[in-house]
Structures are given as structure tokens and as C-alpha cells.
Amino acid sequence: DSGVTQTPKHLITATGQRVTLRCSPRSGDLSVYWYQQSLDQGLQFLIQYYNGEERAKGNILERFSAQQFPDLHSELNLSSLELGDSALYFCASSAGDGYYEQYFGPGTRLTVT
Amino acid sequence: GNSVTQMEGPVTLSEEAFLTINCTYTATGYPSLFWYVQYPGEGLQLLLKATKADDKGSNKGFEATYRKETTSFHLEKGSVQVSDSAVYFCALIRGGSNYKLTFGKGTLLTVNP
Numbered sequence: 001d002s003g004v005t006q007t008p009k010h011l012i013t014a015t016g017q018r019v020t021l022r023c024s025p026r027s028g029d030l031s032v033y034w035y036q037q038s039l040d041q042g043l044q045f046l047i048q049y050y051n052g053e054e055r056a057k058g059n060i061l062e063r064f065s066a067q068q069f070p071d072l073h074s075e076l077n078l079s080s081l082e083l084g085d086s087a088l089y090f091c092a093s094s095a096g097d098g099y100y101e102q103y104f105g106p107g108t109r110l111t112v113t
Numbered sequence: 114g115n116s117v118t119q120m121e122g123p124v125t126l127s128e129e130a131f132l133t134i135n136c137t138y139t140a141t142g143y144p145s146l147f148w149y150v151q152y153p154g155e156g157l158q159l160l161l162k163a164t165k166a167d168d169k170g171s172n173k174g175f176e177a178t179y180r181k182e183t184t185s186f187h188l189e190k191g192s193v194q195v196s197d198s199a200v201y202f203c204a205l206i207r208g209g210s211n212y213k214l215t216f217g218k219g220t221l222l223t224v225n226p
Binding site: 035 | 159213215218219
């Protein structure tokens with residue numbers, strides 16, 4: 001158990017819908033990272049937050065957004081969903097913003113039908 | 114940009130065989146290097162890491178040495194077990210604008226009894 005929790009574990013929804021994925025980092029960790037894992041793209045970095053502020057963006061679509069709240073949990077919002085958004089979404093946390101180890105949650109499997 | 118290349122799988126071994134999974138990287142400066150493991154249906158677990166040239170990371174019988182001259186970080190284990198069956202990801206963090214993990218495509222290892 002990494003100490004990072006993600007809910008829900010599975011999500012099935014229809015095209016055009018909007019969903020919210022939730023992540024609670026390890027106790028004391030200030031950074032949260034979101035990654036997408038798909039068969040064709042592999043593991044791709046989406047976005048990072050550090051202590052409530054957006055720190056870095058990767059290959060994140062404009063239909064996707066995220067935020068980190070004062071209690072340091074984070075949410076990833078996916079809207080206008082398309083079939084191609086079906087993937088595993090992982091959250092990771094680390095102690096700070098630097099060369100720190102990142103600890104991954106169990107992931108949320110999103111299926112768009 | 115930064116990239117990680119690891120050997121194509123799948124790799125199938127018998128129990129107690131020697132394991133090598135090759136990993137090479139492209140990055141400027143001095144990245145930190147990691148191996149993560151993903152067991153079926155689970156999230157990623159940090160297996161080992163190395164932060165500077167000639168460092169050797171080790172954990173659970175697995176080892177990898179940071180070779181700057183060959184830009185490599187090959188994973189080895191002297192005697193694999195059935196329980197080592199999983200997908201192994203080589204990854205790097207190269208700081209600067211952000212500290213995201215850049216992953217290889219993963220190598221599926223199956224160990225047969």
C-alpha cells in the first residue's frame with residue numbers, strides 16, 4: 001500500500017459526459033501528479049500540482065482540468081468524453097517539487113462507451 | 114526531449130533463471146533513474162532508483178546500475194520467481210521546468226514454474 005488513494009476504482013460512462021476522479025496523496029506529500037495509461041500511448045504525464053498551485057502541464061487535453069484543494073487532495077475533471085479517453089488514470093504524490101520519489105495510487109479505470 | 118527506451122517484451126523465463134531487462138535513456142544533464150513494477154490489476158510500485166552516475170539501486174533481489182557513459186540503467190535479477198511476473202517500467206526524472214516521470218513502454222515478464 002503506497003498510501004495514495006484514488007476513487008472510484010472503476011468508472012463506466014457514455015460519450016459526451018463529464019466525470020471527476022479523486023486522489024488523496026500520502027500524508028505530508030505536497031505534490032500530486034496525474035498520469036494516463038493507455039495501450040497505444042503508454043504512460044503519459046498529464047499535470048502536476050504543488051501545494052495547491054499548478055506546477056507543470058504535459059499532454060493534457062483542453063477538455064481535461066485538475067485542481068488541488070487546501071487539504072491537498074486533487075481532482076481530475078474530464079469532460080466531453082470520447083471513446084479514446086478510455087484508459088487507466090493514475091495519481092502519484094511526492095514530498096516536494098524536485099527529484100523526489102513518486103508514489104502511485106491504484107488507479108481509476110475509465111471506460112467510455 | 115527526454116526519452117526512455119526499454120527492450121520489447123514479452124519476456125518469458127523459467128523459475129530461477131537470470132533476468133536482464135535493458136533500458137537506455139536520452140536526457141541532458143543528470144537525470145534520476147527509476148524502475149517501477151506493475152503487478153496485474155494494480156498500480157505502479159517503485160522498485161529501485163539511482164540518482165547519480167555509478168549508483169546502484171537494489172531491492173528485493175533486483176539491481177540496476179546508472180551508467181552515464183552508455184546512458185543505460187539495465188534491470189537484473191539473479192534468480193526470478195513466479196511472483197516476479199509483472200510489467201516493468203524504466204523511467205527518468207530530468208528537472209528543469211518540471212519533475213514529471215518519463216516512462217519507457219514497459220516490459221511484460223512472465224515467469225513459469
